[in-house]
Amino acid sequence: MDENKVDLFLMTKGKYFRSEHLMQIRDRLRRREDSDMGLLHALQLHDPTLLLIVSILVGHFGIDRFMIGDTGLGVLKLITCGGLGIWTVVDWFLIMGLTRDKNMERLQTFIY
Amino acid sequence: MGRLSDRNRFYGLIIALCAAGYIWLFLGMQADGFSPEGRQELPGVCIFKHATTIPCPSCGSTRSVLHILHGDFRGGLYWNPLGFILLVGLIIAPVWIAHDLLRRKNSLHISFRRMEIWLRKWWVALPAIVLVLANWVWNLVKGY
Numbered sequence: 622m623d624e625n626k627v628d629l630f631l632m633t634k635g636k637y638f639r640s641e642h643l644m645q646i647r648d649r650l651r652r653r654e655d656s657d658m659g660l661l662h663a664l665q666l667h668d669p670t671l672l673l674i675v676s677i678l679v680g681h682f683g684i685d686r687f688m689i690g691d692t693g694l695g696v697l698k699l700i701t702c703g704g705l706g707i708w709t710v711v712d713w714f715l716i717m718g719l720t721r722d723k724n725m726e727r728l729q730t731f732i733y
Numbered sequence: 734m735g736r737l738s739d740r741n742r743f744y745g746l747i748i749a750l751c752a753a754g755y756i757w758l759f760l761g762m763q764a765d766g767f768s769p770e771g772r773q774e775l776p777g778v779c780i781f782k783h784a785t786t787i788p789c790p791s792c793g794s795t796r797s798v799l800h801i802l803h804g805d806f807r808g809g810l811y812w813n814p815l816g817f818i819l820l821v822g823l824i825i826a827p828v829w830i831a832h833d834l835l836r837r838k839n840s841l842h843i844s845f846r847r848m849e850i851w852l853r854k855w856w857v858a859l860p861a862i863v864l865v866l867a868n869w870v871w872n873l874v875k876g877y
Contacts, residue, residue, distance in 0.1 A: 705754070
Protein backbone atom coordinates (compact mmCIF):
# COMPACT_ATOMS: atom_id res chain seq x y z
CA MET A 622 0.00 0.00 0.00
CA ASP A 623 1.26 3.47 -0.83
CA GLU A 624 3.13 5.09 2.08
CA ASN A 625 1.12 8.32 1.84
CA LYS A 626 -2.19 6.45 2.00
CA VAL A 627 -1.03 4.51 5.06
CA ASP A 628 0.15 7.72 6.76
CA LEU A 629 -3.15 9.43 5.91
CA PHE A 630 -5.05 6.47 7.42
CA LEU A 631 -2.93 6.63 10.57
CA MET A 632 -3.36 10.42 10.81
CA THR A 633 -7.15 10.15 10.64
CA LYS A 634 -7.65 6.87 12.52
CA GLY A 635 -4.52 6.79 14.71
CA LYS A 636 -6.45 7.71 17.86
CA TYR A 637 -8.63 4.61 17.33
CA PHE A 638 -5.68 2.39 18.29
CA ARG A 639 -3.20 2.08 21.14
CA SER A 640 -0.06 4.09 20.40
CA GLU A 641 2.17 1.01 20.87
CA HIS A 642 0.32 -0.72 17.99
CA LEU A 643 0.71 2.11 15.46
CA MET A 644 4.14 1.09 14.11
CA GLN A 645 2.99 -2.51 13.72
CA ILE A 646 -0.17 -1.37 11.89
CA ARG A 647 1.95 0.88 9.62
CA ASP A 648 4.29 -1.97 8.71
CA ARG A 649 1.46 -4.41 8.05
CA LEU A 650 -0.57 -1.97 5.96
CA ARG A 651 2.41 -1.11 3.77
CA ARG A 652 2.63 -4.78 2.79
CA ARG A 653 -0.98 -4.75 1.51
CA GLU A 654 -2.15 -3.89 -2.00
CA ASP A 655 -3.52 -0.42 -2.84
CA SER A 656 -6.81 -2.01 -3.86
CA ASP A 657 -7.34 -3.12 -0.22
CA MET A 658 -7.86 0.50 0.86
CA GLY A 659 -11.61 0.23 0.22
CA LEU A 660 -11.85 -2.82 2.49
CA LEU A 661 -9.88 -0.98 5.15
CA HIS A 662 -12.32 1.95 5.13
CA ALA A 663 -15.25 -0.49 5.25
CA LEU A 664 -14.05 -1.80 8.64
CA GLN A 665 -16.41 -0.71 11.40
CA LEU A 666 -14.05 1.03 13.81
CA HIS A 667 -15.35 2.89 16.86
CA ASP A 668 -14.19 6.27 18.06
CA PRO A 669 -12.90 5.90 21.67
CA THR A 670 -13.96 9.49 22.50
CA LEU A 671 -17.52 8.81 21.30
CA LEU A 672 -17.59 5.62 23.41
CA LEU A 673 -16.42 7.62 26.45
CA ILE A 674 -19.32 10.06 25.97
CA VAL A 675 -21.77 7.14 25.50
CA SER A 676 -20.32 5.47 28.61
CA ILE A 677 -20.78 8.60 30.72
CA LEU A 678 -24.31 9.28 29.46
CA VAL A 679 -25.88 5.80 29.06
CA GLY A 680 -23.12 3.40 30.18
CA HIS A 681 -25.37 2.54 33.12
CA PHE A 682 -27.59 0.62 30.67
CA GLY A 683 -24.62 -1.23 29.16
CA ILE A 684 -24.99 0.63 25.82
CA ASP A 685 -21.21 1.19 25.69
CA ARG A 686 -20.60 -2.56 26.01
CA PHE A 687 -23.26 -3.33 23.37
CA MET A 688 -21.57 -0.87 20.97
CA ILE A 689 -18.12 -2.47 21.20
CA GLY A 690 -19.65 -5.93 20.69
CA ASP A 691 -19.66 -7.25 24.29
CA THR A 692 -23.37 -8.14 24.12
CA GLY A 693 -23.35 -10.51 27.11
CA LEU A 694 -21.52 -8.08 29.37
CA GLY A 695 -23.89 -5.34 28.19
CA VAL A 696 -26.88 -7.41 29.32
CA LEU A 697 -25.18 -8.14 32.66
CA LYS A 698 -24.47 -4.44 33.15
CA LEU A 699 -28.06 -3.56 32.28
CA ILE A 700 -29.76 -6.03 34.65
CA THR A 701 -27.37 -5.45 37.57
CA CYS A 702 -28.06 -1.68 37.62
CA GLY A 703 -24.60 -1.02 36.17
CA GLY A 704 -22.99 -3.50 38.59
CA LEU A 705 -24.54 -1.57 41.52
CA GLY A 706 -23.13 1.60 39.96
CA ILE A 707 -19.53 0.47 40.50
CA TRP A 708 -19.07 -1.15 37.06
CA THR A 709 -20.53 1.98 35.43
CA VAL A 710 -17.85 4.16 37.01
CA VAL A 711 -15.03 1.64 36.37
CA ASP A 712 -16.02 1.53 32.68
CA TRP A 713 -15.69 5.32 32.37
CA PHE A 714 -11.95 4.74 32.86
CA LEU A 715 -11.65 1.48 30.89
CA ILE A 716 -13.91 2.03 27.89
CA MET A 717 -11.43 4.00 25.72
CA GLY A 718 -8.76 1.30 26.08
CA LEU A 719 -11.33 -1.46 25.48
CA THR A 720 -12.55 0.31 22.32
CA ARG A 721 -8.98 0.57 21.01
CA ASP A 722 -8.44 -3.15 21.73
CA LYS A 723 -11.66 -4.07 19.88
CA ASN A 724 -10.61 -1.85 16.93
CA MET A 725 -7.26 -3.66 16.86
CA GLU A 726 -9.05 -7.03 16.88
CA ARG A 727 -11.13 -5.92 13.87
CA LEU A 728 -8.07 -4.60 12.05
CA GLN A 729 -6.16 -7.82 12.74
CA THR A 730 -8.69 -9.78 10.70
CA PHE A 731 -7.77 -7.45 7.82
CA ILE A 732 -3.99 -7.14 8.12
CA TYR A 733 -3.09 -10.77 8.95
CA MET B 734 -2.93 -18.24 26.77
CA GLY B 735 -5.08 -15.37 25.52
CA ARG B 736 -8.25 -17.42 25.95
CA LEU B 737 -7.26 -18.45 29.49
CA SER B 738 -6.68 -14.86 30.59
CA ASP B 739 -9.97 -13.97 28.91
CA ARG B 740 -11.66 -16.66 31.01
CA ASN B 741 -9.95 -15.56 34.23
CA ARG B 742 -10.93 -11.95 33.65
CA PHE B 743 -14.53 -13.01 33.02
CA TYR B 744 -14.64 -15.22 36.14
CA GLY B 745 -13.09 -12.39 38.20
CA LEU B 746 -15.83 -10.04 37.00
CA ILE B 747 -18.62 -12.52 37.83
CA ILE B 748 -17.13 -13.23 41.29
CA ALA B 749 -16.89 -9.47 41.96
CA LEU B 750 -20.50 -8.96 40.80
CA CYS B 751 -21.74 -11.83 43.00
CA ALA B 752 -19.75 -10.57 46.02
CA ALA B 753 -21.15 -7.05 45.55
CA GLY B 754 -24.65 -8.52 45.16
CA TYR B 755 -24.42 -10.63 48.34
CA ILE B 756 -22.97 -7.73 50.38
CA TRP B 757 -25.71 -5.43 49.09
CA LEU B 758 -28.43 -8.00 49.89
CA PHE B 759 -26.98 -8.53 53.38
CA LEU B 760 -27.00 -4.77 54.00
CA GLY B 761 -30.55 -4.59 52.68
CA MET B 762 -31.70 -7.34 55.05
CA GLN B 763 -29.89 -5.86 58.05
CA ALA B 764 -31.12 -2.31 57.49
CA ASP B 765 -34.62 -3.04 58.73
CA GLY B 766 -34.61 -6.23 60.78
CA PHE B 767 -34.34 -8.55 57.77
CA SER B 768 -37.64 -7.38 56.29
CA PRO B 769 -38.17 -6.83 52.56
CA GLU B 770 -38.70 -3.14 53.17
CA GLY B 771 -35.16 -2.87 54.58
CA ARG B 772 -34.06 -1.70 51.16
CA GLN B 773 -35.87 1.58 51.84
CA GLU B 774 -33.34 2.35 54.58
CA LEU B 775 -30.34 2.05 52.26
CA PRO B 776 -29.11 4.84 50.01
CA GLY B 777 -29.81 4.02 46.33
CA VAL B 778 -26.91 2.85 44.18
CA CYS B 779 -28.54 3.75 40.87
CA ILE B 780 -26.40 6.48 39.32
CA PHE B 781 -29.04 7.11 36.64
CA LYS B 782 -31.77 7.70 39.22
CA HIS B 783 -29.53 10.00 41.27
CA ALA B 784 -28.67 12.00 38.15
CA THR B 785 -32.10 12.22 36.53
CA THR B 786 -34.60 11.19 39.29
CA ILE B 787 -35.97 8.70 36.71
CA PRO B 788 -35.71 5.01 37.72
CA CYS B 789 -33.66 2.72 35.46
CA PRO B 790 -34.97 -0.63 34.10
CA SER B 791 -33.38 -2.57 36.98
CA CYS B 792 -34.46 -0.25 39.81
CA GLY B 793 -36.39 -2.22 42.46
CA SER B 794 -34.35 -5.41 41.94
CA THR B 795 -33.01 -5.44 45.52
CA ARG B 796 -36.52 -5.11 46.95
CA SER B 797 -37.69 -7.79 44.53
CA VAL B 798 -34.96 -10.25 45.64
CA LEU B 799 -35.67 -9.51 49.33
CA HIS B 800 -39.38 -10.21 48.77
CA ILE B 801 -38.59 -13.49 46.98
CA LEU B 802 -36.25 -14.53 49.81
CA HIS B 803 -39.16 -13.98 52.22
CA GLY B 804 -41.36 -16.22 50.07
CA ASP B 805 -43.39 -13.32 48.66
CA PHE B 806 -43.10 -14.20 44.95
CA ARG B 807 -45.96 -11.88 43.96
CA GLY B 808 -44.17 -8.96 45.67
CA GLY B 809 -40.94 -9.96 43.94
CA LEU B 810 -42.69 -9.90 40.58
CA TYR B 811 -44.27 -6.53 41.36
CA TRP B 812 -41.07 -4.71 42.41
CA ASN B 813 -39.07 -5.97 39.43
CA PRO B 814 -39.29 -9.29 37.53
CA LEU B 815 -35.52 -9.03 36.95
CA GLY B 816 -35.14 -9.95 40.64
CA PHE B 817 -35.88 -13.59 39.77
CA ILE B 818 -33.13 -13.66 37.11
CA LEU B 819 -30.66 -11.95 39.46
CA LEU B 820 -31.40 -14.32 42.35
CA VAL B 821 -31.00 -17.40 40.13
CA GLY B 822 -27.73 -15.91 38.82
CA LEU B 823 -26.49 -15.15 42.35
CA ILE B 824 -27.12 -18.77 43.37
CA ILE B 825 -25.90 -20.56 40.24
CA ALA B 826 -22.85 -18.44 39.22
CA PRO B 827 -20.62 -19.09 42.31
CA VAL B 828 -21.40 -22.85 42.24
CA TRP B 829 -20.68 -23.02 38.50
CA ILE B 830 -17.40 -21.07 38.87
CA ALA B 831 -16.31 -23.28 41.81
CA HIS B 832 -17.07 -26.38 39.70
CA ASP B 833 -15.07 -24.97 36.75
CA LEU B 834 -12.09 -23.98 38.91
CA LEU B 835 -11.98 -27.36 40.67
CA ARG B 836 -12.32 -29.34 37.44
CA ARG B 837 -10.05 -26.90 35.53
CA LYS B 838 -12.76 -26.29 32.93
CA ASN B 839 -14.25 -23.15 31.42
CA SER B 840 -17.82 -24.32 30.81
CA LEU B 841 -19.39 -21.10 32.22
CA HIS B 842 -17.31 -18.97 29.86
CA ILE B 843 -18.18 -21.19 26.88
CA SER B 844 -21.91 -21.11 27.77
CA PHE B 845 -21.73 -17.31 28.17
CA ARG B 846 -20.13 -16.97 24.72
CA ARG B 847 -22.84 -19.21 23.22
CA MET B 848 -25.56 -17.13 24.91
CA GLU B 849 -23.88 -13.98 23.52
CA ILE B 850 -24.03 -15.33 19.94
CA TRP B 851 -27.66 -16.39 20.51
CA LEU B 852 -28.56 -12.94 21.87
CA ARG B 853 -27.27 -11.27 18.70
CA LYS B 854 -29.93 -13.01 16.60
CA TRP B 855 -32.67 -10.49 15.80
CA TRP B 856 -35.51 -12.86 16.78
CA VAL B 857 -34.01 -13.09 20.26
CA ALA B 858 -32.75 -9.52 20.58
CA LEU B 859 -35.98 -7.85 19.48
CA PRO B 860 -38.31 -9.51 22.07
CA ALA B 861 -35.61 -9.01 24.75
CA ILE B 862 -35.40 -5.27 23.97
CA VAL B 863 -39.22 -4.99 23.98
CA LEU B 864 -39.39 -6.80 27.37
CA VAL B 865 -36.70 -4.57 28.92
CA LEU B 866 -38.45 -1.44 27.61
CA ALA B 867 -41.85 -2.69 28.85
CA ASN B 868 -40.31 -3.38 32.27
CA TRP B 869 -38.82 0.11 32.27
CA VAL B 870 -42.17 1.70 31.41
CA TRP B 871 -43.71 -0.33 34.26
CA ASN B 872 -40.98 1.01 36.59
CA LEU B 873 -41.81 4.56 35.48
CA VAL B 874 -45.52 3.96 36.09
CA LYS B 875 -44.80 2.54 39.56
CA GLY B 876 -42.73 5.69 40.15
CA TYR B 877 -40.00 4.83 42.68
